[in-house]
Amino acid sequence: MRAPEEERELGEQGLRLQALCRQTILYAQNETSLLQQISKIFVQTGRYRSASAYRLEEGRWQPLAAYTGAVAVPFQGPPAGIETELNRAILEGEVQSADWQDRSGFIVPLTSLERRDSVYLIESDTPIDTESYEFAVQCQFFRELGEEIGYGITILRERLLHLDLFRQNQLFAKALEQSPVACVITSAEGVIEYVNDRFTLLTGYPAVEARGETLRILKSGMEEETVYQELWKTIGQGKNYRGELINRKKGGELFTARINISSLRDTRGLITHYVMTMEDMTLEKYYEQQIDRFRYYDSLTGLPNRFLFFDRLEHAIQKAGNDRAKLYVVFVDIDNFTEISRVTGYETGDELLRRVAERIQWVLSPVHTLARFGNDEFMILIEKEENAGEISSLVSRILHSVKGSYGFGGSAVNVTASAGISVYPDNGSDSRELLQAAEMAQLRARSSAQDGGGEFAFFSEEMQNDARESMRFGTYLRRSVESIALGGTEFELHYQPVVELKTGRIVSAEALLRWNHRRLGSVSPEKFIAEAERNDLIYPLGGFALSGAVEQLARWQRNFEFAPGIAVNVSVKQFQDPAFGGQLRALLAGTGVSPSLLEFEITERVLMSDTDRTLSVLQLLRDMGIRLLLDDLGSGYSSLQYLLKFRFDVLKIDRSFVSSIGSDVGTQSREVSRSIIDLAHSLNCDVIAEGIETAEQLRYLIDQGCDYGQGFFLARPLPVDQFNKLLAAGRIELP
Structure with missing residues (x-):
């Protein structure tokens, strides 16, 4: 039994690593420095022996960053003998353990990248016991951290791209009027006296039309009146106002603007004018929405990803518990997908995943949640059906829709899928237990199918017992194989x-x-x-x-x-x-x-x-x-x-x-x-x-x-x- 202090220390170490990595991602200026700094964090804070980042380019693993001890080390390729684990991490999107020479470590795929082609190799100070509790905790931690790092890199790339665009726009605006933002000068009563060309471009109002009007010409009706009352109260006291307002252009289009209003005073200290700068945030808001979508939706299929599925499942469990109702979790896995993808190519594999997702969506109704959970894994949350017979009929239709021949160019691939079903509250009281039960049922369905797939099964306690027995057998076998080296x-x-x-x-x-x-x-x-x-x-x-x-x-x-x-x-x-x-x-x-x-x-x-x-x-x-x-x-x-x-x-x-x-x-x-x-x-x-x-x-x-x-x-x-x-x-x- 692991001591509570050790568990607490392991958890605290993970939180420190996660916090430092998030901070590094937040303030990163470029991808190279980000990866190098995270390598340093793994070694200095995580107390790992070394950390290296690699990217698969044209079949070869290229070094991106490396850190060991207290110094940076020359970039070089990954250790010999772990190519299989590296490729498996990329293919399956799961953390792998690896051994080379007299060392061992973790291979962490950066799974949130648009192209899953990068990994971290984290070298442990001590041999890795893959049967230990600590190993399971570290794998889960590294899986989540790998997703966050990949997510951070993607956002950094987007941020740098948009920063370049923004700087170009600033330069263009400066060349026209020496100002990158819309500028408005009003009297103390709010009557517009001056606007620049940027204002005209933003709102559609030419200077000749805007002068003599008040800022009410921009009111959209989308903001509460109290917002404007607070604005005037703030600037009337001579304070600066900063905020965001939804405004309306001359043509009627809405736009979100970042507003900054300051006052100008005369020699007596009396407010004579107000100066307002106004920046269009429409594009920024759009990208924020895109980032949120990337965070919660799968970029390949457009389906909800595991994060959004977990969130919806947790809410569904809470509601079902209050209503004393059942809900169902269905785990769908494409049979032999790894082999299909390897033989036909990863691009074909991606296209197959998109088509399978579409076929499943045809069967489901809008009240169901379909998510891409892993490489070739899909999860379905069902809250409305009331009995196992309806669920069986629905899952049968899903598997029938997936089954068939998929054409790609001049070739075709025959595809089947297997599914497992778990029931709340019969098979688990939380999301983790329900997911494990559904996955266990899916594995049983696949293993019991005569042709290696195309079947589904409900979870049963017998499966749980078989899983324990299989784990025990696997442990015995591993120990016996390891004993060969000891005679x-x-x-x-x-x-x-x-x-x-x-x-x-x-x-x-x-x-x-x-x-x-x-x-x-x-x-x-x-x-x-x-x-x-x-x-x-x-x-x-x-x-x-x-x-x-x-x-x-x-x-x-x-x-x-x-x-x-x-x-x-x-x-x-x-x-x-x-x-x-x-x-x-x-x-x-x-x-x-x-x-x-x-x-x-x-x-x-x-x-x-x-x-x-x-x-x-x-x-x-x-x-x-x-x-x-x-x-x-x-x-x-x-x-x-x-x-x-x-x-x-x-x-x-x-x-x-x-x-x-x-x-x-x-x-x-x-x-x-x-x-x-x-x-x-x-x-x-x-x-x-x-x-x-x-x-x-x-x-x-x-x-x-x-x-x-x-x-x-x-x-x-x-x-x-x-x-x-x-x-x-x-x-x-x-x-």
Whole structure:
């Protein structure tokens, strides 16, 4: 439990930082000095080790400001190894933690900028514990501060732009009449005696018409009479009057003017005249309205943003509480938007967001609040519907309106969305609880959808329990992965033999990762590998599996006359890692393993991740002499397409077809398996059938000319000592 003093200190530190940053934004003269001063505040007041600002320009991160210790430092690019976190911060608009060398820090996107292309890298004095309360608080603080800084930069740019325009107008007015503002001189009774050209330009009254009149010609009827009474009372006492008045021009148009009236006295001290300067504030008021709109509305879609949504939700909760009524919060998220945006380009992604927003608006009525909440996230506040059936019908129409094909130039994108619904007061008593519940329901809806999206769900307590369990599981996994570097033994590799079907000779092995947790026991690889990929633990975990397999291969080379090959599964994220090739070369060089004995199993998911990157890495592996296996062939069409683009050494028949041989649907599976065998041989590839579990399956595959096989009928995945005994025998007896 965190001590109250620590929580208070953390909160006070955040408030000091926020206050100083706001003050700096308020008085900033240019963007460079603003960013440099905020960097200094982070270090001197926030007690962080360093702070640097960067902007993504043409694919490269350019330094904008930097400060460390008590001195400014030369501008340079961000530390190596955190490009993924930098790009994710820009793409998702969320604070990221990053580790490089022996340091760690926060990457804070400046999300309120018109173009989300800038971040702050805040280096921490101590390692960051992403599971800690302090980390969550700091992320929330940095998220809000990043929005404020981005907002401040935008306003500064607007201010500097408008300042330049204003100065140009002043110079123009001075050139005409040596005065940038409208000037009026009246008698003590208020009769106009003089106006300059600026006055004529502002009001439409020429000097010849204005002279002899009073300032009542400007009265608009929009101000209370007490305003004018206070004005005359002030100047009648010889005091200066400053204020804003809504006036009317000769043509009838209204304008807001900043008024400054001072008195002129004679030698006896009696007021003889009044001098009034009048500045048109219409443009200034317009920009103030635009700034307010930028503050509370999304610049891309024109919808209310998260700030305005929170404000309306808080008011709605208060009203619903007083009326003992229900209200509904709907969280809508575009399925696979990150992948769509990455493949089609960010400009296309932005256009897609605009179109989705329009489609949702078509379904909703004016009494509903639709807001863009995040990158591809929309929130809907519903106060009028009275029962869950009406809400279900409305949300179904929303998802149906979003679903469909969106054309962009010569291409089209198929889009679906998922939604989660929370109910006040059933699922929460405040905005935070309702938003969390709606988001949790949306995630459940997406995960339960058969095609990965297009569904909605109401929040339930079961989801809350599942979320706690998922968090607990993720914590266990993270700690176990972190223990690898300290010599932890919870993870180990098992090896399943791959045998020549005609002879039973062991030719290779597939390395399979196993996790035996001290509390959870043996955990399914499908479960913990999926969790590792979601939380970026797949990099150290995949590295452990790859290095362990290569080191075992080196031991087999030393201890056996015939060393079998080893097949290793590679995740999508490992495959996309720019450092993957260099790390692999170093590993092979350090162990002395022949690359021809190493095999990589490539799944359809890897092939679909990034076409250009995939082909590049496949060619790199082939150039190194590593054998390539196309895994799960037949389970999708994309892998078949890749056979036309790239040559694989081995094709693996998916276990779903092998397991069906001999069943009621076996005829079709037999034909598919036979076709894959024929296809492989026509391409000069070997064939491995995985998942062989019966003698009938084995006999059929042998009869069809399948080269190799693996499965429980032949041998289960084994610890290395048991596998070594099989390897010493050299073969497996086949029936």
